[in-house]
Each structure stands twice: as structure tokens, then as C-alpha cells.
Amino acid sequence: MGGVGEPGEAPAQPGAPLPTFRWEQIRQHNLPGDKWLVIERRVYDISRWAQRHPGGSRLIGHHGAEDATDAFHAFHQDLNFVRRFLQPLLIGELAPEEPSQDGAQDAQLVEDFRALRRVAEDMELFEAKPAFFALLLGHILAMEVLAWLLIYLFGPGWVPSTLAALVLATSQAQCWCLQHDLGHISVFKKSQWNHVAQQFVMGQLKGFSAHWWNFRHFQHHAKPNIFHKDPDVTVAPVFLLGESSIEYGKKKRRYLPYNHQHLYFFLIGPPLLTLVNFEVENLAYMLVCMRWTDLLWAASFYSRFFLCYSPFYGLPGALLLFVAVRVLESHWFVWITQMNHIPKEIGHEKHRDWASSQLAATCNVEPSLFTDWFSGHLNFQIEHHLFPTMPRHNYRRVAPLVKALCAKHGLKYEVKPFLTALVDIIGSLKKSGDVWLEAYLHQ
DSSP states (O other): OOOBOOTTOOOOOTTSOOOEEOHHHHTTOEETTEEEEEETTEEEEOTTTGGGOTTOHHHHHTTTTSBOHHHHHHHOSOHHHHHHHHGGGEEEEEOTTSOSSOSSOOHHHHHHHHHHHHHHHHTTTTOOOHHHHHHHHHHHHHHHHHHHHHHHHHOSOHHHHHHHHHHHHHHHHHHHHHHHHHHTTOSSSSHHHHHHHHHIIIIITTOOOHHHHHHHHHHHHHSTTBTTTOTTTOOTTTSOOTTHHHHHHHTTOOSSOGGGHHHHHHHHSTTTIIIIIIHHHHHHHHHHTTOHHHHHHHHHHHHHHHHHHHHHHHHHHHHHHHHHHHHHHHHHHHHHHHTTTTTSOOBSOOOOOHHHHHHHHOOEEOOOHHHHHHTTTGGGHHHHHHOTTSOGGGHHHHHHHHHHHHHHHTOOOOEEOHHHHHHHHHHHHHHHHHHHHHHHHHO
16 A cells, blocks of 8 residues: 555556545645545545536535545445446545544444445335336326316316316426436436436426436535535525524624514515526526526427417416416425425534434424325435435335434434424524524624
């Protein structure tokens, strides 16, 4: 084995002894254009390659100067295939006396979590049931047809139009769930099949870019509830969450009446997220990143929608139906996706191990047949965050193992009733607003 390496090391040559590095050296390489990370005790220089990373440079860059072993296993389905891309980036390995994780992390928890993952693999919990996902797609398509038949058979009156909007909004909500499964490559064994199917569901059935969704959503999974790394909680100055409340209060920042954010949340949160924020962000992403295929998929959705409903309503009426559906599905999206996260710890990077960071940012909601279906199994948020590529129909089976791991290490495994989880979103916003007001007035 070679001696301790120096910054600027070239990629290791095949057959040559690997230089060794200490964590204090690795920590220096967490800058834009200078990123190292550690996977399975091997050190990789991803500085130039990060821009070519399929998940985006921000996603892999969030693990700069860290042990990314568990994230590597969590995000990738075919590890042997991915390791071929890592080999040219290899510059050395951790020195023998160095721990596998930097900082004050619980090595026994890390080992126990990895053992749990191996048990889940032996139980074939990463194997998908094709019939389950075929049924999901089938019931989505059936709802799309049903909505059109309601208008075709009963005319564009208020009652059939309202029913059609509700059916379409439910279909759109279930599309979010299915494309989410496909984005996490948890449906098909081949990644490419998942990507193609996701483009169809996200593009043709929803009118959004699959690449845009993956770009922002994978960051959320990598660093949940971490400011400037998780897009879902980087919402200031509109809303203040977690540690940002104190920061804004101390700095006397008052762009909005944050002590009332739990009230104006109802006006601009659930109604407008999908209709305004997502639509604008999605279009900007496709144009700036030149995702022309995604743009064509999205155009096919709008073409189909307006061709189907303009003959009954005219163009203005069809547009009004579209807005109604987006507002309804936006309510679903905000409440269902945030009930597991907003009430949890939100703040700056703590450099925790994978299991601890995911558990600190997530909680579960009590399961039932309705809740499982309605939330797309996101009521098992803890299991989903620990094992993103696991098919959701297996969350119930792995949940007891996760709960036992948490009990062994004194980690909180939180499960809430459905309505309590929804109410806690408002309570969390109010608490953050009150913290801001107190800091604003007394500093």
C-alpha cells in the first residue's frame, strides 16, 4: 500500500499501489469544481465527472468529502454496472487507521443498517410484483377514460364537470405515485425500462418532465430537510421552516408576516404549488437544460387534454377544467408529501450517517388500505427513505425490521394517525412563525 496521498493526486493506475488519505485531507475537497467522496473506503475525485452524473452534479456534490457508501447503495440498482464508471475516478483509499465514517457517527448503527439491508435483499424485498404496478397503471387509465365518458354521456354541466374534475385529479395524483416508483427504478429490473416508462407517465399522462422531477427529488432523498440541499424545504422567504425561523428573526428580516404563515399557507401553498410553481419550474428546466424529448412528451399531454375536452367546453372552458384539476391535485400533493417531513427536524447540514439523517427527517402515518392507496404508500416514509429503490408493496414487510433497528439504537420511529399528521403541518408552520416573531422582537 502506498503512502499518504497529497491533494491533486492523479487517478490510480491499474495494478499500482493505492495512495492513502486521511479524513482531514478529504475534507479540504468539498468546493465547487473540487469534490472528493468516499465509497466503501475508496476515495474518488468526482470534480470533472460530476457534470456527467446521470442524477445531476448537485445530487452527487451534496456528498462531497463524505462517506457516500450507503447513498451509493440506496440510489443504484445495478452496483456492478455503476462501479465501472467509478473506476477511472479512483485516486486512493482511506488510511488503515482511519474510520470508515468521518466525524462522531455511530459505527455500530452503520454496520447494523447495512446488515438490515442485506437481510432485506435475502428476503427479496427489492423484487417488484409486475401485476401490482400493472394494476396501478390500469386504474389510472380507467379513471382518464371515466372522466371523459362522464362529459360525453352527461354533457358539460356543473355536476358531471365536477365529478370529472375529481376523477381526473385522483388520476393525476396516482400518476405522481406511479412515476415516483419508476423514477426510483423500483418497478423494472432494467433501469432503462424504468426511465422510459417514467417519461410516458410523467410526460404523456401528466405534462411534466421526468428529468426535472428526478433532478429535484433525488436531492430531497440525498439530504432530506437540509437547507440548500433539499429543494422541498428551501422555501424561504415565502415560508420559514426549522432553523430558518431563528435566523430570519435575528437578522430582522420580514418579507411576509411569518407569524401568520400557518394561515396564508392555505392561500398559496396547497392551491398553487402544482398549478404555478411546478408548471413554471418544470418549463424553465426543460428549456434551460434543452430537454426537448421531455418537452415533446409534455406537449403530447396538453394536446390530448385539449383535444378531448375542447369539443365540449370550447378552449376557455377546457382551460378552466385544466386549472381546476391542477388545483385539486396540488392540494393532494402538498398535504400528502409534507405530512411526513415539515413537522420533523429542518435545518443545516449535520453530516449524519445515512440511517440517522433519514430518520431525523421522516415519520410514518398509520397504514390502512385506503391510506396506502391514497398516499401511494408514502405513509411508509421512513422505509421509503431508507430504501428508495424498494418496491412500495414491500414496505409493510420491512417495517418491523426497521422498527427493531431503531429500538436497538434508541432512534425514534414515529408513526402518526392520518389526520394528526395533516394537522401537524399547520402546527409546525405556526411554531416556526412564533419562533421567528420572538427572535424578531427580542434581539
